[in-house]
Amino acid sequence: ISAKNPTINVRMPGEALSDxxxxxxxxVKNQRSGRTIKARVIGPGQVEVAM
Numbered sequence: 001i002s003a004k005n006p007t008i009n010v011r012m013p014g015e016a017l018s019d020x021x022x023x024x025x026x027x028v029k030n031q032r033s034g035r036t037i038k039a040r041v042i043g044p045g046q047v048e049v050a051m
Contacts, residue, residue, distance in 0.1 A: 001028055001039060003049045014039075014047065 001014035013031040020026035020041040028039045028047055039047035 001030060001037070001047055001049060002042075003051050005051045008051075016047070020047075 001012050003010045014028040017027040022041055025038050025040050027036055029036050037049055039049045042048045
């Protein structure tokens with residue numbers, strides 16, 4: 001999982017809860033906090049959340 005804006009870039013491990021095509025939103029579980037969030041697929045094995 002990555003979250004970024006022009007001044008910061010944060011990466012953390014996560015687990016996709018479903019498959020998703022490039023550009024689609026999927027639910028992802030943050031493996032550190034256990035929280036489930038929605039993220040946009042940006043590549044194989046990569047998602048991004050808006051900040």
